[in-house]
Amino acid sequence: MSRLDDYEFYEQRTAAKYEKRDRKIQRKPTKLTHRQQDMEHQIKNEIADTQGLETGFKPTYQPSRYEAGWLLSSLTAFYDQQLITDVLALVKGGKEASVYCCRAHPSVGTELVAAKVYRPRMFRQLRNDKMYQEGRQILTDQGRAAKETDHRLMRAVNKKTNYGAQVSHQSWLLHEFVTLKTLFNVGAAVPQPHAVAENAILMSYYGEPINPAPLLSELKLEAEEAQPLFDEVIRNIDLMLQHEMIHGDLSAYNILYWEGEITFIDFPQVSNLHSNSNARFILQRDIERVCEYFSKQGVDSEPLDILDQMWSKYAYPKDPIEWE
Ligand SMILES: Nc1ncnc2c1ncn2[C@@H]1O[C@H](COP(=O)(O)OP(=O)(O)OP(=O)(O)O)[C@@H](O)[C@H]1O
Ligand SMILES: [Mg+2]
Known part of the structure:
Protein backbone atom coordinates (compact mmCIF):
# COMPACT_ATOMS: atom_id res chain seq x y z
CA MET A 1 0.00 0.00 0.00
CA SER A 2 1.24 3.50 -0.77
CA ARG A 3 1.14 6.52 1.52
CA LEU A 4 -1.91 7.78 -0.33
CA ASP A 5 -3.77 4.57 0.37
CA ASP A 6 -2.85 5.00 4.01
CA TYR A 7 -4.40 8.45 4.11
CA GLU A 8 -7.51 7.22 2.41
CA PHE A 9 -7.84 4.25 4.73
CA TYR A 10 -7.41 6.53 7.73
CA GLU A 11 -9.92 9.02 6.39
CA GLN A 12 -12.55 6.35 5.82
CA ARG A 13 -12.02 4.80 9.23
CA THR A 14 -12.24 8.14 11.01
CA ALA A 15 -15.33 9.11 9.01
CA ALA A 16 -17.02 5.82 9.85
CA LYS A 17 -16.13 6.20 13.52
CA TYR A 18 -17.68 9.65 13.71
CA GLU A 19 -20.71 8.60 11.76
CA LYS A 20 -21.30 5.77 14.21
CA ARG A 21 -20.81 8.11 17.15
CA ASP A 22 -23.22 10.63 15.66
CA ARG A 23 -25.80 7.96 15.09
CA LYS A 24 -25.02 6.53 18.53
CA ILE A 25 -24.31 3.12 17.10
CA GLN A 26 -22.15 1.01 19.32
CA ARG A 27 -20.24 -1.56 17.38
CA LYS A 28 -17.11 -3.42 18.09
CA PRO A 29 -14.23 -1.62 16.34
CA THR A 30 -12.64 -3.48 13.45
CA LYS A 31 -9.44 -5.17 14.48
CA LEU A 32 -6.43 -3.62 12.77
CA THR A 33 -3.33 -5.42 11.58
CA HIS A 34 0.01 -4.35 13.07
CA ARG A 35 0.83 -2.47 9.91
CA GLN A 36 -2.48 -0.61 10.00
CA GLN A 37 -1.99 0.25 13.66
CA ASP A 38 1.48 1.58 12.87
CA MET A 39 0.22 3.63 9.98
CA GLU A 40 -2.66 5.08 11.97
CA HIS A 41 -0.28 6.04 14.73
CA GLN A 42 2.02 7.76 12.22
CA ILE A 43 -0.80 9.73 10.61
CA LYS A 44 -2.12 10.82 14.00
CA ASN A 45 1.36 12.10 14.83
CA GLU A 46 1.54 13.94 11.52
CA ILE A 47 -1.76 15.64 12.25
CA ALA A 48 -0.60 16.56 15.72
CA ASP A 49 2.63 17.94 14.21
CA THR A 50 0.93 20.05 11.58
CA GLN A 51 -1.53 21.35 14.12
CA GLY A 52 1.16 21.99 16.68
CA LEU A 53 2.77 25.22 17.72
CA GLU A 54 5.90 24.37 15.79
CA THR A 55 4.64 25.57 12.45
CA GLY A 56 2.27 28.14 13.91
CA PHE A 57 -0.21 27.26 11.18
CA LYS A 58 -3.61 27.31 12.85
CA PRO A 59 -6.26 28.09 10.26
CA THR A 60 -9.50 29.87 11.10
CA TYR A 61 -11.37 27.28 9.06
CA GLN A 62 -12.03 24.22 11.20
CA PRO A 63 -11.74 21.15 9.04
CA SER A 64 -13.55 17.98 9.96
CA ARG A 65 -11.39 15.47 11.82
CA TYR A 66 -10.68 13.30 8.83
CA GLU A 67 -10.12 16.27 6.52
CA ALA A 68 -7.64 17.85 8.93
CA GLY A 69 -4.55 15.74 8.34
CA TRP A 70 -4.69 15.84 4.61
CA LEU A 71 -5.62 19.53 4.46
CA LEU A 72 -2.94 20.70 6.84
CA SER A 73 -0.18 18.54 5.42
CA SER A 74 -1.13 19.79 1.94
CA LEU A 75 -1.21 23.50 2.79
CA THR A 76 1.55 23.85 5.37
CA ALA A 77 4.10 24.20 2.56
CA PHE A 78 2.30 27.33 1.30
CA TYR A 79 2.19 28.68 4.83
CA ASP A 80 5.91 28.00 5.33
CA GLN A 81 6.75 29.65 2.01
CA GLN A 82 4.82 32.72 3.15
CA LEU A 83 2.21 32.49 0.44
CA ILE A 84 -0.82 32.09 2.71
CA THR A 85 -1.48 33.20 6.26
CA ASP A 86 -4.84 31.50 6.88
CA VAL A 87 -7.46 29.16 5.48
CA LEU A 88 -10.81 30.94 5.68
CA ALA A 89 -13.38 28.60 4.20
CA LEU A 90 -14.07 25.56 2.12
CA VAL A 91 -15.36 26.76 -1.25
CA LYS A 92 -16.32 23.36 -2.52
CA GLY A 93 -15.47 19.83 -1.53
CA GLY A 94 -15.63 17.44 -4.41
CA LYS A 95 -14.87 13.79 -4.98
CA GLU A 96 -11.49 14.58 -6.47
CA ALA A 97 -10.41 17.88 -5.00
CA SER A 98 -11.51 20.46 -2.49
CA VAL A 99 -11.02 24.16 -3.07
CA TYR A 100 -10.35 26.45 -0.10
CA CYS A 101 -10.42 30.20 0.17
CA CYS A 102 -7.20 31.34 1.86
CA ARG A 103 -5.90 34.67 3.04
CA ALA A 104 -2.82 35.49 0.99
CA HIS A 105 0.45 36.63 2.50
CA PRO A 106 1.06 40.35 1.69
CA SER A 107 3.94 39.30 -0.60
CA VAL A 108 1.42 37.75 -3.02
CA GLY A 109 -0.20 41.10 -3.73
CA THR A 110 -3.84 40.05 -3.43
CA GLU A 111 -6.03 39.61 -0.38
CA LEU A 112 -7.31 36.11 -1.16
CA VAL A 113 -6.09 33.02 -2.99
CA ALA A 114 -7.69 29.70 -3.82
CA ALA A 115 -6.01 26.44 -2.85
CA LYS A 116 -7.10 23.37 -4.77
CA VAL A 117 -6.23 20.35 -2.66
CA TYR A 118 -6.43 16.95 -4.32
CA ARG A 119 -7.88 14.13 -2.34
CA PRO A 120 -5.85 11.00 -1.80
CA ARG A 121 -8.32 8.74 -3.52
CA MET A 122 -8.15 10.88 -6.62
CA PHE A 123 -4.66 9.76 -7.39
CA ARG A 124 -5.75 6.18 -7.61
CA GLN A 125 -8.86 6.60 -9.69
CA LEU A 126 -7.16 9.10 -11.94
CA ARG A 127 -10.14 10.50 -13.76
CA ASN A 128 -7.68 11.33 -16.53
CA ASP A 129 -8.17 7.96 -18.07
CA LYS A 130 -6.22 6.79 -21.05
CA MET A 131 -8.15 8.90 -23.53
CA TYR A 132 -6.82 12.15 -22.06
CA GLN A 133 -3.39 10.84 -21.15
CA GLU A 134 -2.45 9.80 -24.64
CA GLY A 135 0.38 11.88 -26.01
CA ARG A 136 1.17 13.47 -22.68
CA GLN A 137 4.63 13.58 -21.27
CA ILE A 138 5.46 12.63 -17.72
CA LEU A 139 6.41 15.78 -15.86
CA THR A 140 8.92 15.64 -13.04
CA ASP A 141 10.34 18.29 -10.68
CA GLN A 142 9.89 21.86 -11.81
CA GLY A 143 7.52 20.69 -14.53
CA ARG A 144 10.26 19.31 -16.78
CA ALA A 145 9.33 16.42 -19.08
CA ALA A 146 10.89 13.10 -18.15
CA LYS A 147 13.12 11.55 -20.79
CA GLU A 148 11.68 8.48 -22.51
CA THR A 149 15.14 7.02 -22.02
CA ASP A 150 14.71 7.15 -18.25
CA HIS A 151 13.77 3.48 -18.21
CA ARG A 152 13.63 3.16 -14.43
CA LEU A 153 11.09 5.96 -14.15
CA MET A 154 9.00 4.85 -17.14
CA ARG A 155 8.92 1.26 -15.92
CA ALA A 156 7.82 2.40 -12.46
CA VAL A 157 5.02 4.52 -13.94
CA ASN A 158 3.81 1.73 -16.23
CA LYS A 159 4.00 -0.93 -13.55
CA LYS A 160 2.28 1.38 -11.06
CA THR A 161 4.79 0.74 -8.29
CA ASN A 162 4.66 3.07 -5.28
CA TYR A 163 7.39 5.18 -6.80
CA GLY A 164 5.56 5.12 -10.14
CA ALA A 165 2.31 6.19 -8.49
CA GLN A 166 4.13 9.06 -6.84
CA VAL A 167 5.62 10.15 -10.17
CA SER A 168 2.23 9.95 -11.92
CA HIS A 169 0.60 11.89 -9.11
CA GLN A 170 3.24 14.60 -9.24
CA SER A 171 3.16 14.67 -13.04
CA TRP A 172 -0.59 14.98 -13.01
CA LEU A 173 -0.59 17.96 -10.66
CA LEU A 174 2.26 19.60 -12.52
CA HIS A 175 0.31 19.28 -15.76
CA GLU A 176 -2.51 21.35 -14.30
CA PHE A 177 -0.06 23.89 -12.91
CA VAL A 178 2.06 24.18 -16.06
CA THR A 179 -1.10 24.46 -18.17
CA LEU A 180 -2.38 27.30 -16.00
CA LYS A 181 0.98 29.04 -16.18
CA THR A 182 1.23 28.79 -19.96
CA LEU A 183 -2.33 29.95 -20.48
CA PHE A 184 -2.14 32.77 -17.97
CA ASN A 185 1.05 34.06 -19.59
CA VAL A 186 -0.55 34.25 -23.03
CA GLY A 187 -3.59 36.14 -21.77
CA ALA A 188 -6.17 33.39 -21.37
CA ALA A 189 -9.01 33.86 -18.90
CA VAL A 190 -7.66 31.44 -16.28
CA PRO A 191 -6.69 31.91 -12.62
CA GLN A 192 -3.14 33.11 -12.05
CA PRO A 193 -1.17 30.17 -10.66
CA HIS A 194 1.00 31.13 -7.70
CA ALA A 195 2.56 27.90 -6.49
CA VAL A 196 2.33 24.13 -6.54
CA ALA A 197 2.99 21.71 -3.67
CA GLU A 198 2.79 17.96 -3.34
CA ASN A 199 -1.03 17.80 -3.30
CA ALA A 200 -2.18 21.30 -3.97
CA ILE A 201 -2.18 24.24 -6.37
CA LEU A 202 -2.42 27.84 -5.21
CA MET A 203 -4.07 30.29 -7.63
CA SER A 204 -5.99 33.53 -7.74
CA TYR A 205 -9.39 33.42 -6.08
CA TYR A 206 -12.61 34.73 -7.59
CA GLY A 207 -15.32 35.98 -5.27
CA GLU A 208 -15.55 37.17 -1.69
CA PRO A 209 -14.65 35.02 1.31
CA ILE A 210 -18.15 33.75 2.02
CA ASN A 211 -19.36 34.41 -1.45
CA PRO A 212 -17.26 32.56 -4.03
N1 LIG B 1 -9.83 30.02 -8.46
C1 LIG B 1 -11.03 29.79 -7.92
N2 LIG B 1 -11.71 30.80 -7.30
C2 LIG B 1 -12.93 30.57 -6.74
N3 LIG B 1 -13.56 29.36 -6.76
C3 LIG B 1 -12.93 28.34 -7.37
C4 LIG B 1 -11.65 28.50 -7.98
N4 LIG B 1 -11.28 27.31 -8.51
C5 LIG B 1 -12.28 26.46 -8.25
N5 LIG B 1 -13.29 27.06 -7.57
C6 LIG B 1 -14.54 26.42 -7.09
O1 LIG B 1 -14.24 25.11 -6.67
C7 LIG B 1 -14.98 24.15 -7.42
C8 LIG B 1 -14.11 22.92 -7.71
O2 LIG B 1 -13.02 23.30 -8.53
P1 LIG B 1 -12.57 22.43 -9.79
O3 LIG B 1 -13.68 22.38 -10.78
O4 LIG B 1 -11.27 22.93 -10.24
O5 LIG B 1 -12.36 21.02 -9.07
P2 LIG B 1 -13.00 19.58 -9.30
O6 LIG B 1 -12.54 18.70 -8.23
O7 LIG B 1 -12.75 19.14 -10.67
O8 LIG B 1 -14.51 19.78 -9.07
P3 LIG B 1 -15.68 19.18 -9.91
O9 LIG B 1 -15.49 17.70 -9.95
O10 LIG B 1 -16.87 19.64 -9.11
O11 LIG B 1 -15.59 19.82 -11.27
C9 LIG B 1 -15.43 24.88 -8.67
O12 LIG B 1 -16.63 24.34 -9.16
C10 LIG B 1 -15.60 26.30 -8.18
O13 LIG B 1 -16.87 26.47 -7.58
MG1 LIG C 1 -14.79 21.30 -11.94
Missing part, protein backbone atom coordinates in the same frame (compact mmCIF):
# COMPACT_ATOMS: atom_id res chain seq x y z
CA ALA A 213 -17.84 33.30 -7.70
CA PRO A 214 -20.76 31.31 -9.13
CA LEU A 215 -20.34 28.89 -11.99
CA LEU A 216 -21.77 29.94 -15.31
CA SER A 217 -24.09 26.92 -15.05
CA GLU A 218 -25.81 28.52 -12.05
CA LEU A 219 -26.64 31.71 -13.91
CA LYS A 220 -29.17 33.00 -16.36
CA LEU A 221 -27.38 35.66 -18.39
CA GLU A 222 -28.81 38.95 -19.53
CA ALA A 223 -29.40 38.90 -23.27
CA GLU A 224 -26.87 41.65 -23.97
CA GLU A 225 -24.06 40.05 -22.05
CA ALA A 226 -24.54 36.50 -23.34
CA GLN A 227 -23.06 37.12 -26.82
CA PRO A 228 -19.83 38.85 -25.67
CA LEU A 229 -19.30 36.14 -23.05
CA PHE A 230 -19.80 33.45 -25.69
CA ASP A 231 -17.25 35.22 -27.90
CA GLU A 232 -14.85 35.25 -24.96
CA VAL A 233 -15.32 31.52 -24.42
CA ILE A 234 -14.57 30.88 -28.11
CA ARG A 235 -11.52 33.18 -27.94
CA ASN A 236 -10.20 31.06 -25.07
CA ILE A 237 -10.80 27.72 -26.81
CA ASP A 238 -8.99 29.17 -29.84
CA LEU A 239 -6.12 30.44 -27.70
CA MET A 240 -5.75 27.04 -26.09
CA LEU A 241 -5.60 25.42 -29.53
CA GLN A 242 -2.88 27.87 -30.57
CA HIS A 243 -0.92 26.30 -27.73
CA GLU A 244 -1.94 22.78 -28.76
CA MET A 245 -4.30 22.34 -25.82
CA ILE A 246 -7.89 21.16 -25.51
CA HIS A 247 -9.58 21.64 -22.15
CA GLY A 248 -11.26 18.23 -22.23
CA ASP A 249 -13.86 18.92 -19.54
CA LEU A 250 -15.19 22.26 -20.66
CA SER A 251 -18.77 23.19 -19.86
CA ALA A 252 -20.66 25.87 -17.95
CA TYR A 253 -19.73 23.84 -14.82
CA ASN A 254 -16.05 24.65 -15.24
CA ILE A 255 -16.36 28.34 -16.00
CA LEU A 256 -16.57 30.92 -13.21
CA TYR A 257 -18.43 34.18 -13.57
CA TRP A 258 -17.30 37.13 -11.52
CA GLU A 259 -17.84 40.86 -12.02
CA GLY A 260 -19.02 40.41 -15.58
CA GLU A 261 -16.06 38.26 -16.64
CA ILE A 262 -15.56 34.56 -17.15
CA THR A 263 -12.66 32.36 -16.02
CA PHE A 264 -11.94 28.82 -17.18
CA ILE A 265 -11.03 26.42 -14.36
CA ASP A 266 -10.28 22.74 -13.78
CA PHE A 267 -7.52 21.69 -16.16
CA PRO A 268 -6.38 18.18 -15.24
CA GLN A 269 -7.88 16.69 -18.38
CA VAL A 270 -6.16 18.96 -20.86
CA SER A 271 -5.26 16.96 -23.96
CA ASN A 272 -2.75 17.62 -26.65
CA LEU A 273 -4.17 18.67 -30.00
CA HIS A 274 -1.50 16.95 -32.06
CA SER A 275 -0.49 13.88 -30.13
CA ASN A 276 -3.89 12.70 -28.88
CA SER A 277 -5.74 10.63 -31.45
CA ASN A 278 -9.10 11.51 -29.79
CA ALA A 279 -8.40 15.23 -30.03
CA ARG A 280 -11.18 16.00 -32.48
CA PHE A 281 -13.78 14.13 -30.47
CA ILE A 282 -12.69 15.80 -27.21
CA LEU A 283 -12.72 19.26 -28.83
CA GLN A 284 -16.15 18.64 -30.36
CA ARG A 285 -17.58 17.70 -26.96
CA ASP A 286 -16.13 20.84 -25.33
CA ILE A 287 -17.58 23.07 -28.07
CA GLU A 288 -20.97 21.35 -28.02
CA ARG A 289 -21.28 21.70 -24.26
CA VAL A 290 -20.60 25.42 -24.21
CA CYS A 291 -22.83 26.02 -27.24
CA GLU A 292 -25.62 24.12 -25.49
CA TYR A 293 -25.41 26.39 -22.45
CA PHE A 294 -25.25 29.55 -24.53
CA SER A 295 -28.14 28.51 -26.75
CA LYS A 296 -30.28 28.51 -23.57
CA GLN A 297 -29.06 32.09 -23.03
CA GLY A 298 -30.27 33.07 -26.47
CA VAL A 299 -26.99 32.77 -28.40
CA ASP A 300 -27.38 30.77 -31.57
CA SER A 301 -24.33 28.95 -32.84
CA GLU A 302 -23.34 26.04 -35.04
CA PRO A 303 -21.01 23.92 -32.94
CA LEU A 304 -19.95 21.70 -35.83
CA ASP A 305 -19.07 24.71 -37.98
CA ILE A 306 -17.00 26.16 -35.15
CA LEU A 307 -15.29 22.78 -34.77
CA ASP A 308 -14.52 22.53 -38.50
CA GLN A 309 -13.11 26.04 -38.63
CA MET A 310 -10.90 25.52 -35.62
CA TRP A 311 -9.82 22.10 -36.76
CA SER A 312 -8.74 23.27 -40.18
CA LYS A 313 -6.89 26.19 -38.60
CA TYR A 314 -4.91 24.29 -35.99
CA ALA A 315 -5.05 20.54 -36.34
CA TYR A 316 -2.23 20.22 -38.83
CA PRO A 317 1.45 20.42 -38.01
CA LYS A 318 2.71 23.95 -37.63
CA ASP A 319 5.65 23.27 -39.92
CA PRO A 320 4.27 21.10 -42.71
CA ILE A 321 6.73 18.71 -44.30
CA GLU A 322 7.92 20.12 -47.61
CA TRP A 323 7.99 17.63 -50.44
CA GLU A 324 10.73 18.01 -52.96
